[in-house]
Amino acid sequence: MADDRPDSAGSDFDGSGGERLTYESSGVDYDRIDPLKVLAQRAARDTGANLDGAGAREVAASRGESAYVVDIGDAYLASITECLGTKALVADAMCEASSVLRASEESEESKASEASRRTWYDHIAQDTIATAVNDIVTVGARPLSIHAYWAAGSSDWFDDVERMNDLVEGWKAACDVLGVAWGGGETPCLTGVVEEGAIDLAASCVGIIRPKSRLTLGEDLSAGDAIILLESSGIHANGLTLARKLSERLPEGYATLLPGGRTYGVALLDPTVLYPPVTEAAFAAGIDLRYIANITGHGWRKIMRHPGRFTYRITEVPPVPEVLKFMVDETQQTAEEAYGSLNMGAGFALFVRPEDGDAAVACAETEGIRAWVAGVVEDGPRQVVIEPLGVTLAGESLALRD
Amino acid sequence: MADDRPDSAGSDFDGSGGERLTYESSGVDYDRIDPLKVLAQRAARDTGANLDGAGAREVAASRGESAYVVDIGDAYLASITECLGTKALVADAMCEASSVLRASEESEESKASEASRRTWYDHIAQDTIATAVNDIVTVGARPLSIHAYWAAGSSDWFDDVERMNDLVEGWKAACDVLGVAWGGGETPCLTGVVEEGAIDLAASCVGIIRPKSRLTLGEDLSAGDAIILLESSGIHANGLTLARKLSERLPEGYATLLPGGRTYGVALLDPTVLYPPVTEAAFAAGIDLRYIANITGHGWRKIMRHPGRFTYRITEVPPVPEVLKFMVDETQQTAEEAYGSLNMGAGFALFVRPEDGDAAVACAETEGIRAWVAGVVEDGPRQVVIEPLGVTLAGESLALRD
Numbered sequence A, B: 001m002a003d004d005r006p007d008s009a010g011s012d013f014d015g016s017g018g019e020r021l022t023y024e025s026s027g028v029d030y031d032r033i034d035p036l037k038v039l040a041q042r043a044a045r046d047t048g049a050n051l052d053g054a055g056a057r058e059v060a061a062s063r064g065e066s067a068y069v070v071d072i073g074d075a076y077l078a079s080i081t082e083c084l085g086t087k088a089l090v091a092d093a094m095c096e097a098s099s100v101l102r103a104s105e106e107s108e109e110s111k112a113s114e115a116s117r118r119t120w121y122d123h124i125a126q127d128t129i130a131t132a133v134n135d136i137v138t139v140g141a142r143p144l145s146i147h148a149y150w151a152a153g154s155s156d157w158f159d160d161v162e163r164m165n166d167l168v169e170g171w172k173a174a175c176d177v178l179g180v181a182w183g184g185g186e187t188p189c190l191t192g193v194v195e196e197g198a199i200d201l202a203a204s205c206v207g208i209i210r211p212k213s214r215l216t217l218g219e220d221l222s223a224g225d226a227i228i229l230l231e232s233s234g235i236h237a238n239g240l241t242l243a244r245k246l247s248e249r250l251p252e253g254y255a256t257l258l259p260g261g262r263t264y265g266v267a268l269l270d271p272t273v274l275y276p277p278v279t280e281a282a283f284a285a286g287i288d289l290r291y292i293a294n295i296t297g298h299g300w301r302k303i304m305r306h307p308g309r310f311t312y313r314i315t316e317v318p319p320v321p322e323v324l325k326f327m328v329d330e331t332q333q334t335a336e337e338a339y340g341s342l343n344m345g346a347g348f349a350l351f352v353r354p355e356d357g358d359a360a361v362a363c364a365e366t367e368g369i370r371a372w373v374a375g376v377v378e379d380g381p382r383q384v385v386i387e388p389l390g391v392t393l394a395g396e397s398l399a400l401r402d
Helices: A030-045 A048-054 A087-109 A121-139 A155-159 A161-178 A240-249 A264-268 A276-284 A299-304 A322-330 A335-339 A354-366 B030-045 B048-054 B087-109 B121-139 B155-159 B161-178 B240-249 B264-268 B276-284 B299-304 B322-330 B335-339 B354-366
Strands: A068-071 A076-083 A142-152 A181-186 A199-209 A226-231 A289-294 A310-314 A346-352 A371-379 A383-386 A391-394 B068-071 B076-083 B142-152 B181-186 B199-209 B226-231 B289-294 B310-314 B346-352 B371-379 B383-386 B391-394
Touching: A030 B161, A030 B181, A048 B142, A048 B161, A048 B181, A068 B142, A068 B181, A076 A121, A076 B076, A076 B142, A076 B181, A076 B199, A087 A121, A087 A240, A087 A264, A121 A142, A121 A161, A121 A199, A121 A276, A121 A289, A142 A155, A142 A161, A142 A276, A142 B048, A142 B068, A142 B076, A142 B199, A161 A181, A161 A276, A161 B030, A161 B048, A181 B030, A181 B048, A181 B068, A181 B076, A199 B076, A199 B142, A199 B199, A226 A310, A226 A354, A240 A264, A240 A322, A264 A322, A276 A289, A276 A346, A276 A354, A289 A299, A299 A310, A299 A335, A299 A346, A299 A383, A299 A391, A335 A391, A346 A354, A354 A371, B076 B121, B087 B121, B087 B240, B087 B264, B121 B142, B121 B161, B121 B199, B121 B276, B121 B289, B142 B155, B142 B161, B142 B276, B161 B181, B161 B276, B226 B310, B226 B354, B240 B264, B240 B322, B264 B322, B276 B289, B276 B346, B276 B354, B289 B299, B299 B310, B299 B335, B299 B346, B299 B383, B299 B391, B335 B391, B346 B354, B354 B371
Parallel strands: A142 A181, A310 A383, B142 B181, B310 B383
Antiparallel strands: A068 A076, A076 A199, A142 A199, A226 A346, A226 A371, A289 A346, A310 A371, A383 A391, B068 B076, B076 B199, B142 B199, B226 B346, B226 B371, B289 B346, B310 B371, B383 B391
């Protein structure tokens, strides 16, 4: 356990302005969670042999990857459970602001703007699903079914019919885009566990890897392979604690206008891109996907998610979404800090043979997602070198396996 | 939405004593959650056709059952996500009490009782896993892998090394008993969503139904079939909101002694029975399981979980665990209220052909779980008739499907 971390109490930056705001000082303290993760990972590893009696076998190499894989004979199964995090708190704040606006407008203009209230839970639903499906496809799985986990702090949560409808409709719409079945879910009321007025959102997903040759665990990744980066839509679901802290020290908070004319809060709520249609298109096109990485927490450090000793040299840097550029500027982060913690415009990475690079980009663009042949895998120390920015993210800074 | 329900605010019974305490008045208001469930169920149902492109097919009859089933060709997959609920709050209170005890003893007897602190999170881990696996086996699945969902309110939660170890060890031990692989999990810190000091615990599970003849959705349930009830260990993970409310009005709270000499709090924390070894044994013994029901929320009303028009006549009532008898007496519940909301000593039900009754009981007892041929399925209105108690639970009181 690290004792030299700043305290994670939530009020360090209230109204102070101008001070540097880093990922750790915003209240997320990864080093304090990691000992539990390591303990759990070790105990979990020892349970793999339990499958021997079930006519199944674990794929041990999937431990440490983004989804767990079991061999059931003529196919592999993949499974995952993922949490949205705290992004719904931004939606709650924005909805509250729009309700206040409506109330004041109603008194002045007698209900002229009934439509101005916006819950944003359709976007939040897509974000929650994206956290699970964007991970499960990295092992080559085709997502089949999703379960919802919506734990509210009180029964009151369910009284807001508009928000309920948005959550349900957004969840269904994302399932339809993905071609997955919404299998069910759990909607408990957890007074005393979940905060009054809040909701804890998560999704679990089951996928199938068939034919078995689709299994993608990175054994074939080689020097010379091309790195394809796929655009993000904005902050996605990582870095929201920092984003919320920043809003507290902005005089206008979420209502702060970005240069393009949208507010900071609205831009934060752009829903996470759903990448599974791209991996499906790539498999359908016969592209040899050598490795796949979802760029989430730890930002571009996730480009070196593969356990091998490789240097990832980036020569083309995708444009940075306005909301991320604003956050980085306002919190005075260095490029190394920003690219080491946020997606900075690239939410997903495919690693393919060099001759497949253009075809992989075409698969993404056919699905409406911009993509770039952004770099190359090289033999060398494990690191990400972002050449145009003069930034190097060192391998030791990403410890996902004990 | 029902407007005639008592308010769910949490302080109705503080210190008042003697007043009747029912399930609804304790703060769980199922009728206010149900509209969301219905909305979500309908939207989810419409996504089943999405699997057509995936070489898979949903088993529509599994909607409304306890786990979702997908046909992948030579096997069925089952999946589920389940929440512990608020039982961890009881463990937290008991751990707190033992720590205070230790601290006062330390000052008097200089650390004579170092070992008296007890976190109970090994039991809580088993409870959480039980909520998922006891449901997934009801469709005939053999559980394969489990994912953990442990969402803490702050990084501080992970500083208690003893509690962390108990949670991890209890989780692994339950997986080993079940013969399932612990595939991974999510351990987020959700400040602002989960209460400071609390943890939101859930589990997701994937199972396989192979051979496909194991699929158990109740098509063959018939008048004359025997009802086998399996013993519970105590409250399991349902009714904890009521249990916590009761502790607030007991002068000695969780430290109240039960007639057998244990405290109320310790008895509440008896871990939920893991029933999957019994269903596996029954399948191995060639017993024709016509239907399976996990008795959780809604108590014995779950015996009529099957959608058919049957009367379930109970002629043998298992002994009531001391902690449940105490709760029912203290809250002055009628037998109808008690059996309609708590497991009352029967945590799981198997429905078998009459000639298989004794063999089913033997399967349970071989696994160390007491069981009874407790009744019979009859043609008639959908209801549970508990003959020895003169109690009838009406079918309309259990609406699981819209």
